[in-house]
Amino acid sequence: MLTSKLSSLQIGDRAVIRGINTDDIVRQRMYSMGMRAGREACIVRRGRFGGAMHVRIGSLSLVIRGKDADQVEVSLIA
Amino acid sequence: MKRVALIGMPNTGKSTFFNKLTGASSRTGNWPGVTVDLLAAKVILGPNMVEFVDLPGIYDLHGFSEDEQVVRRFLENNSVDLVCLVLNATQLDHQLGLAVQFSHLGCPCMLILNMMDEAEQCGVRIDTEKLGSQLKMPAMLVSAKRGLGIEQAKQMLATALERVEPCELNTIQNRLAEDDIVASKAEAILSETVVMPLVLERKTTERIDKVLLHPLLGLPLFFLFMFLVFQTIYTLGAPLQEAVAWLLDSFKKAALDPLAAHLPAMLFGLLVNGIYDGIATVASFVPVIVMFFFIMALVEDSGYLSRAAYLTDALMARFGLDGRGFVMLLMGFGCNVPALMGTRVMRSRPLRLLNMLIIPFSLCSARLQVFLFMITALFSAKSAPYVLFSLYIMSFLAAFGSALLLKKRLSSNEPFLLELPPYRLPGIAQVIMRGWHEVRHFLRRASTFIIFGVVMVWFLTHYPQAEPPGGPDSLAGMLGEWMEPVLTPIGIGAQMAVILVFGFVAKEIVLGSLVAMTGLQGAALSGYLATNMDWVQAYSFMLFVLLYTPCLSTVATILSESKSWSYTVFNVIWALSLAWAASFIFYQGARYFGF
Numbered sequence: 042m043l044t045s046k047l048s049s050l051q052i053g054d055r056a057v058i059r060g061i062n063t064d065d066i067v068r069q070r071m072y073s074m075g076m077r078a079g080r081e082a083c084i085v086r087r088g089r090f091g092g093a094m095h096v097r098i099g100s101l102s103l104v105i106r107g108k109d110a111d112q113v114e115v116s117l118i119a
Numbered sequence: 120m121k122r123v124a125l126i127g128m129p130n131t132g133k134s135t136f137f138n139k140l141t142g143a144s145s146r147t148g149n150w151p152g153v154t155v156d157l158l159a160a161k162v163i164l165g166p167n168m169v170e171f172v173d174l175p176g177i178y179d180l181h182g183f184s185e186d187e188q189v190v191r192r193f194l195e196n197n198s199v200d201l202v203c204l205v206l207n208a209t210q211l212d213h214q215l216g217l218a219v220q221f222s223h224l225g226c227p228c229m230l231i232l233n234m235m236d237e238a239e240q241c242g243v244r245i246d247t248e249k250l251g252s253q254l255k256m257p258a259m260l261v262s263a264k265r266g267l268g269i270e271q272a273k274q275m276l277a278t279a280l281e282r283v284e285p286c287e288l289n290t291i292q293n294r295l296a297e298d299d300i301v302a303s304k305a306e307a308i309l310s311e312t313v314v315m316p317l318v319l320e321r322k323t324t325e326r327i328d329k330v331l332l333h334p335l336l337g338l339p340l341f342f343l344f345m346f347l348v349f350q351t352i353y354t355l356g357a358p359l360q361e362a363v364a365w366l367l368d369s370f371k372k373a374a375l376d377p378l379a380a381h382l383p384a385m386l387f388g389l390l391v392n393g394i395y396d397g398i399a400t401v402a403s404f405v406p407v408i409v410m411f412f413f414i415m416a417l418v419e420d421s422g423y424l425s426r427a428a429y430l431t432d433a434l435m436a437r438f439g440l441d442g443r444g445f446v447m448l449l450m451g452f453g454c455n456v457p458a459l460m461g462t463r464v465m466r467s468r469p470l471r472l473l474n475m476l477i478i479p480f481s482l483c484s485a486r487l488q489v490f491l492f493m494i495t496a497l498f499s500a501k502s503a504p505y506v507l508f509s510l511y512i513m514s515f516l517a518a519f520g521s522a523l524l525l526k527k528r529l530s531s532n533e534p535f536l537l538e539l540p541p542y543r544l545p546g547i548a549q550v551i552m553r554g555w556h557e558v559r560h561f562l563r564r565a566s567t568f569i570i571f572g573v574v575m576v577w578f579l580t581h582y583p584q585a586e587p588p589g590g591p592d593s594l595a596g597m598l599g600e601w602m603e604p605v606l607t608p609i610g611i612g613a614q615m616a617v618i619l620v621f622g623f624v625a626k627e628i629v630l631g632s633l634v635a636m637t638g639l640q641g642a643a644l645s646g647y648l649a650t651n652m653d654w655v656q657a658y659s660f661m662l663f664v665l666l667y668t669p670c671l672s673t674v675a676t677i678l679s680e681s682k683s684w685s686y687t688v689f690n691v692i693w694a695l696s697l698a699w700a701a702s703f704i705f706y707q708g709a710r711y712f713g714f
Contacts, residue, residue, distance in 0.1 A: 067534050070466070073178030074536050075213045077302065089334045092433035093442070093535060099212040100315065104429045106436070106535035 045117060047082065048094070048110035055083045056115035058098075063112040075101045076113060120161070120168045121280050122198065126190065126221070127205035128214055129176030129464075130540055132233040134158075135549070136205055136263035137173040140273065157193065165277035171203075175463070180220050185463040200283055202228045203276065208238035208245060208260060211313050215305040222254045223301070227283035230258035231272060236265055237541070242316045250312040264546050324541040328426070337430045348414055349511060353504050356407035357495065364403035364641055371395060392638045393577035397631035398565055400640050404488040404630075405561055409554045411484050415453045416553040420545030424449070428537055438519050439526025441535040444474050448518055451481025454560075455669050459676045467531035475677055476525065476690055477518035479669050482511055485626035486669065490661055492630055496645035497657045506658070510665055517666050517697060564625060568671075572621045572628030577635040579617050589614040589636045609663065609702035610656040610710075619663070625670040655714050659706040666698035 044059050058080050061068045075098050085095040085102070093104045105113075125133045137143065141160035158173040174193060175186040194202075202221055206214045211232070221228050232238075232245060238260070251258035257275055261268035309315075331337060371391070379391050418424065427449065428442030435441050443464065451458035455478055462474045482490075490510055494503045576595070584592030591600060591613075598620070599606070599613030606616060618636065622629040634640045639647050652660070668674060668691050678687045 063534075066466075067532070069181060070178075070534055071536060073181075074538065076536070086328075086332060086334070088429065088433055090433050091436070092334075093429055095332070095429065095539065100210045101213050102539040102541075104425075104432070104442075104535075104537050104539060106432060106441070109534040109536060 043116060044114045046111050047096070047105070047113035047115050048107045050084045050115065050117070052084050052086055055081060055118045057081055057118060059114040059116055061113050067109075067112070071109070071113070075099070075103060076105075081118070082115065120170055121200040122170045122172065123201045123203050123276065123280070124172050124174055124193065124197075124199045125203050125205055126174055126217075127176060127233075128178055128207070128217060129186075130538065131176065131205050131207040131214070132263045133176065133205045134173055135546075136231060136233060136261070136269075136272075137171060138549075138552075139263050139266060139269050141171050157189070164273060164280065167277070167280060169276070169280065172197075172199075177217075179217055185466065189463075200227065201276070201279055202226055203231060204228055204256075205231045205233050208232040208234050209241050209243055211243070211245070212309060212315060215309055215313075216301050218254055218256070219301045219305045219308070222256060227279065228254075228256040229275065229279050230254060230256050232258060232260045233263050235260035235267060236262040241321065244314040246312045250308065253308045253312065264543075264549075321541050324422075327542055328539075331423070331426055332429065337426075341427055341430050345511075346508065348418075349508060350504055352407065352411055352414070353491070353507060356410060356491065359406045359410070360403050360491065363406055364400070367399040367403060368641065371399070388581070388638070389574070389577055393635040394570060394573055396638075396640045397573035397577075397635040398569060400492075400634045400644075401488065401565065401569060401627045401631045402561075404491065405558060407491065408484045408488070408561065409557055411487070412453055412557045413550055413554050415450075416550045417545050419450075420543060420549065422540045422542045425537055425539045429539065432535055436535075438522035439473060439530055440470070440477075440522055441533070443535075443537065444477070444522075447474055447478055448481045448515070451478045451483060453484055455479055455481055455483050455673045456676050459673065459680055462680065465533060467533040469529040470531040470533050472681060472686060473522055473525060473529040473531075475681060476529075476693065477521050479673055479677075479690070479694055480514050480517040480521070480666060482514040482665060483626070483669055486665060489626060489629045489664055492645075493648065493657055493661060496648045497652070497654050510661060513662060513701070514665060517701065521693065521697065564627060568625040569627050569631050572624050573631045573635045576617055576621055576628070576632035580614075580636040588638060589617065595636070605699070608707065609699060610652075610659045610706040611663065611702075612651065612656075615660065619667075622664060623668060623671070625672070626664065629664060655706060655709045658709075659702045662705055663698045663702045666694060666701055668694050 045056075047056070047058070050056055058076060058078055060078055061071050061076060063071075080098050083097045085097050087094045091107060093106045094110055096103050096105060096110075125137055127133045137158065137160070141162050143158065143160040157175075159170055161168055161170045163169070172193070174190045177187045177190050180187070180191060204218050204221060206218060218228075218230055230251060232247065238245070245260065247258045247260060257279060259268060259272060259275055261272050263269070331340060333340070375391060375395060379387050382390070424446045428446045430442070431445040432442030435445050438444075447458045447461050450461060458478045458481065459475055462471045462478070465471045465474065490507060494506050498506050579595040579598070580589035580593050582594055584590065586592075589595045589599070591597075595617035596613065599616035602616040603613050606613065611619070614636070618629055618632050621632055633648075634644060637644060637647050648657070674687060674691060677690055678684065681687060681690075
């Protein structure tokens, strides 16, 4: 399956999180806040001028900075 | 005595539940990481005296953030009879893992599923019995904010405590299973016991967010709100302050003056013109401060702070900070101390240090009093709100400028990841509690720092020679003369030196000691200020007061949070130098252009 970065998704896209490519500490942080492999994420909105993106994962609403969303591998749900 | 630890993820309502259980008033807000200190309260529950401990919110037991370490250390070092887990019932898909972690530890637990009212609205249905039996801990639904299920929770706690033996938790890390096992188990339990709609019904929150988080309008709206808040505080606060000042003055004229009239002149001067008038002037601002904290509590409870962090993050990233840093600055407008402690949610040390460097520039409510008084005395009613607003702008400029200069030295790779909670209507009881908290806080400061400062300044300005108070022949005058080379270039008179020195202890002293020094208050003091300084000098003075170290409590907090003397000293010197430089540039610049 084709994977892409969470940061490359458009508003309204849905994708399954595949993995997080970063050091353990940051991964742990993301994991504990709900960014886990297998979960489905939906892009709600993106800030202008390099602002953070607003992602919904299950019952959670999260904002994540583009730079950090770069580390999250996802596969798009068609 | 038995001990119960309240544990849960940030912003699940632990503190609200704690307050409802114990009648305490710990600070709450719709923002992760409000609980920064361990708070304990004792209540009688059934046959036992029970101590409840409200711990900071954690995402899991492995975490490396300061909060997570605090919780782990607490569990390792204190015997706990029962862990009371508080989870957000609307987010069990996300939070149940924490309960599974604790059920693996094998210590006696009880599960409180909070926000049952919201869960019902969203269509979340939970089989609490089955959930409890799967996790091997009793579980029940409550709404701490609405007070639903609190009595039943107390009964359940009492029953649970009857059965338990204290647990040994010193092997926490060894006994914790792999995350994968926890996650899959949590999912299995979830699917059997909780029915969650595919899309949570949060229509109201989504509608509000469409406007408030609008890609183009969001940020301007945010600044508009901030401006309106300050405008409100100023327009409502000024008459309120005058009314209280009048009340306190009437009391003095009617009761204090006749009572103290036969005291020796010296003692009368100290007690009435020094201490009473000094404190009365500071106290007259208490309603303004309380109002300020009401508004802050409303904003904190609403959930808008997380949105503010989202909106400002792109901007903050340029300064080596993130959106949370902006929220800390906003919290600092109330009082810098909790804002400094709030940086514990950040786990990267350089990021924390950078944030702790800029928070003291945040115009706190103590400085607000000084500015309100001076602005009213020296500026026209029409321009006054704008002068105040300009000081808030200066406060941001100092913060961001400092961050820009130091971001290279204090850079971090901390991810910016933040939960956006749904908007919530603030609980009125909580907001009132918060206001009462501030009054108590003020009274405590008044009875210690402010009396001390006012008495010291009165003494220094009246000995050995009191004519005029603070004149060249008094101790304060000598101090002023000695400091003149630094003060003259920024347009501050020598008699103000002593006030600035004691303003280091607490900013409330600035106003109180002005009264004690001159023996004037209210309109007379305004008149004195207006004849002794022009607006350029006054603004320069205010800039200095805005930027130099806010108070001893902040220094103590910076030291205890950073655990580094050299950083603390650097922090103080940085603020002092910046204060002087800003006042110098402003004063000399304004004079150069002929003002």
